[in-house]
Amino acid sequence: MKISCTSCLRSFNIPDERLPMGKKVSFPCPKCREKIVLDLRIVPLDEASDWAEQAEQTHPENKTTLDSQALKEKILRRLGDLPAMPQVVLKARQIMADPNSGVKDVVKILETDQAITTKILKVANSAYYGMSGKISSINHASSLLGYNVIGELITLASSSGLLDRVLNGYGLGSGDLWKHSMSVAIGSKLIAKRKNPKLEETSFSAGLIHDAGKLVLDKYVLERKEEFDEFMEHGCETFMSAEQHIFGFNHAEFGYDVCKHWKIPDDISIAIKFHHTPSKSDGNELAFFIYTADAIVNMASAMAKMGGMGATVETMMYMIDEKALKFLGINEVDIQTIMTDIKDSVANMSVELGAG
Numbered sequence: 001m002k003i004s005c006t007s008c009l010r011s012f013n014i015p016d017e018r019l020p021m022g023k024k025v026s027f028p029c030p031k032c033r034e035k036i037v038l039d040l041r042i043v044p045l046d047e048a049s050d051w052a053e054q055a056e057q058t059h060p061e062n063k064t065t066l067d068s069q070a071l072k073e074k075i076l077r078r079l080g081d082l083p084a085m086p087q088v089v090l091k092a093r094q095i096m097a098d099p100n101s102g103v104k105d106v107v108k109i110l111e112t113d114q115a116i117t118t119k120i121l122k123v124a125n126s127a128y129y130g131m132s133g134k135i136s137s138i139n140h141a142s143s144l145l146g147y148n149v150i151g152e153l154i155t156l157a158s159s160s161g162l163l164d165r166v167l168n169g170y171g172l173g174s175g176d177l178w179k180h181s182m183s184v185a186i187g188s189k190l191i192a193k194r195k196n197p198k199l200e201e202t203s204f205s206a207g208l209i210h211d212a213g214k215l216v217l218d219k220y221v222l223e224r225k226e227e228f229d230e231f232m233e234h235g236c237e238t239f240m241s242a243e244q245h246i247f248g249f250n251h252a253e254f255g256y257d258v259c260k261h262w263k264i265p266d267d268i269s270i271a272i273k274f275h276h277t278p279s280k281s282d283g284n285e286l287a288f289f290i291y292t293a294d295a296i297v298n299m300a301s302a303m304a305k306m307g308g309m310g311a312t313v314e315t316m317m318y319m320i321d322e323k324a325l326k327f328l329g330i331n332e333v334d335i336q337t338i339m340t341d342i343k344d345s346v347a348n349m350s351v352e353l354g355a356g
């Protein structure tokens, strides 16, 4: 959305997905520091973060349930176009979910697929895990990093190729979704570490595939590019509300179906379904972790784009739903720390993985 300062008349863009629809916010102009007031209260909202619901209310001409159901079914039938998770990954995940299993069982399965094992070892040796060059086998990785981290490594190794795709509909170039996904994975894990350390590894895996719905929907967004552009031209809309309006569902909801296709466990699939609307999830902690990490990552990239224009965490706080911050008990200082940690961790992981 293009925002203009009424004092210095300078305009700048804030990506629509990052705007707090349904709220009235004010922040200093990055150029002249005069106050800019942005009123995004198009309709009264019960849930400030529920952008999808907002789209329905703002656009009563939204697709009928019947239309959207038919489209969803059509797209679901094409889910087969998306590469399946390798059998060995599914099997290894199943084993890890069994409390009676151990690293030996996972090793046995993973070793039947040399390509996956090589990838896992490459990731395990990235600077992120702090064991550069020291890990020579899955067994070794498990003893140095912990059995649970193997789950993270399996998700990373199996999804890197998929998430590296170019998504023209969503305007994501090669490596963009991968870098975003890694950042959200790391951020979700950091937030889990503060709030519920038991969920650290699950948060990482869920964060990594949170936008998987976009992989499938991209083709359909591209087919309807004009419709999307026209909808977005109205100014006060998010891309998510455009999805809701044009498809009748959004990428978070569809991400749930992608997870089902990949046989991802329910706890992760459900969190992905609510990653933009965590307050609707009945207190699903994972959904709150992913939502907040996603918002922090988006905030960091908006700040980078506005580089030198005075954008600070303090002035950009409006990008995160207050309810989520309250739920997690984190403040501006914590957000700044998490943001810096994500940046450093992604750099450490990207070098070894060749993702930029």
Ligand SMILES: [Fe+2]
Pocket (backbone or CB within 6 Å): 210, 211, 251, 252, 275, 276
């Ligand atoms: Fe998303």
Ligand SMILES: [Fe+2]
Pocket (backbone or CB within 6 Å): 180, 184, 210, 211, 294
């Ligand atoms: Fe995201």
